[in-house]
Amino acid sequence: MKADMQDSPLTCTQFDVIVVGGGMVGASVALALGQIGWQVALIENQPIPVRPEAATPFDLRVSALSPKSIAFLQQLGVWHTIRRTRSAPYRRMRVWDESGSGDVTFHAADIGLPELGFIVENSLIQAVLWQAIIDTDTIICLRNSHPTHWHSDGSNAHLCVNGKHTLTAPLLIGADGAKSWVRQAVGIIETHSDYDTAAQVLSVITEYPQQDITWQRFTTHGPQAFLPLAGNHASLVWYDQTDAVKKRHAETDDMLLTRLQAEFPAELGGITAIETRGFFPIRRMHAARYTAKRAVLIGDAAHTIHPLAGQGVNLGFYDVMALLECLKDSDDLGAPKALRHYERMRRADNLITQSSMDAFHYGFRAQNPLVVHIRNLGLSAVAGITPLRKIVSNFASGQR
Numbered sequence: 001m002k003a004d005m006q007d008s009p010l011t012c013t014q015f016d017v018i019v020v021g022g023g024m025v026g027a028s029v030a031l032a033l034g035q036i037g038w039q040v041a042l043i044e045n046q047p048i049p050v051r052p053e054a055a056t057p058f059d060l061r062v063s064a065l066s067p068k069s070i071a072f073l074q075q076l077g078v079w080h081t082i083r084r085t086r087s088a089p090y091r092r093m094r095v096w097d098e099s100g101s102g103d104v105t106f107h108a109a110d111i112g113l114p115e116l117g118f119i120v121e122n123s124l125i126q127a128v129l130w131q132a133i134i135d136t137d138t139i140i141c142l143r144n145s146h147p148t149h150w151h152s153d154g155s156n157a158h159l160c161v162n163g164k165h166t167l168t169a170p171l172l173i174g175a176d177g178a179k180s181w182v183r184q185a186v187g188i189i190e191t192h193s194d195y196d197t198a199a200q201v202l203s204v205i206t207e208y209p210q211q212d213i214t215w216q217r218f219t220t221h222g223p224q225a226f227l228p229l230a231g232n233h234a235s236l237v238w239y240d241q242t243d244a245v246k247k248r249h250a251e252t253d254d255m256l257l258t259r260l261q262a263e264f265p266a267e268l269g270g271i272t273a274i275e276t277r278g279f280f281p282i283r284r285m286h287a288a289r290y291t292a293k294r295a296v297l298i299g300d301a302a303h304t305i306h307p308l309a310g311q312g313v314n315l316g317f318y319d320v321m322a323l324l325e326c327l328k329d330s331d332d333l334g335a336p337k338a339l340r341h342y343e344r345m346r347r348a349d350n351l352i353t354q355s356s357m358d359a360f361h362y363g364f365r366a367q368n369p370l371v372v373h374i375r376n377l378g379l380s381a382v383a384g385i386t387p388l389r390k391i392v393s394n395f396a397s398g399q400r
């Protein structure tokens, strides 16, 4: 295993690419670029999770990975390890409206796929990507580190790390999440909107073992989602107004368990215990530009969306795939032409996905009888018309 900056002083300061942020998206782009043979510096300010053992409690944060994201992780050579550590495939996805008859189930077989996706813990994805990074000689990891200053001279980005070392590369990639330091440092503004909604996330033990289906029931307070995990485990996501979520979060496990048993759909079977829980405010954000001089944004640093359809990290992986496509034939990695091409490839898809999530969020909250009627007609139409179901399934699985 090669040393990283935790163990040894930095011997080189000139790189092909500097990546700030080693979450799922930043780690994947660093690994992909390092595997091509480029010299990469990866900067991360938080401890890296360890790959869980069978008895390790489930991470609260999980993601529904689309087939397209899984194909990308396969290309990186990490999917096999993720899959066999622990993951839950789902072949069906049921969505219904509490206040009407609209009820639709999507099947992987409808679009000729073995699965619609897999539910995997975020920390597991990150841990496996990092293990591969540490085994890749072309990537230098600067852990427990953060950038303190940035400037560009037109042909290179210069990044000062921890106020001590200045790293230089023709391209700086900001993959440092929703509150991106890079986005602010390079002067990219963003638009955002708050939904006054939070996602209460609960890792629970269920009466039945894992099934190959995800459930999502829309209520006027927000969706209630059930995502299967390995064995008798599941992840519940309960969206509601932020105050209501905070109030529920303050309750004891026993009180919350009774509430879940009463208010979550009976289809799930019994919930016998809560393992871990937390809540996350939901915010939509879109960077006004994805690129600046010698810099580019990917993943949550460029856009965040309502997670009700589980698309956030998938969009981040699609950003990485598009960026790699644009950089692969470029002699100059941070050339404005290649970066603008990347932005053109990704902005519309990210915007359409954000707006679709808004339509779900506001459309299902509405209590006006006409809107309730129309949305139930819509769900019934999707349920009854196979080509419509296929369009939605293809969109969710990343086949844009």
Ligand SMILES: Cc1cc2nc3c(=O)[nH]c(=O)nc-3n(C[C@H](O)[C@H](O)[C@H](O)COP(=O)(O)OP(=O)(O)OC[C@H]3O[C@@H](n4cnc5c(N)ncnc54)[C@H](O)[C@@H]3O)c2cc1C
Binding pocket: 020, 021, 022, 023, 024, 025, 026, 043, 044, 045, 046, 062, 063, 064, 065, 122, 145, 146, 147, 175, 176, 177, 178, 180, 181, 199, 201, 237, 280, 298, 299, 300, 301, 307, 309, 310, 311, 312, 313, 314, 315, 316
């Ligand atoms: C409740 C909820 C459920 C979700 N469910 C799904 C789902 O089912 N499917 C899905 O696709 N998406 C889902 N998402 C969205 C998904 O979690 C995010 O889109 C994804 O985590 C973004 O990954 P990222 O790597 O871009 O950013 P992050 O995960 O935020 O990673 C950023 C990294 O940068 C590091 N960093 C930040 N600042 C600095 C700095 N200054 N210096 C160095 N390092 C820094 C951080 O420590 C972190 O490691 C969900 C989100 C929520 C809130």
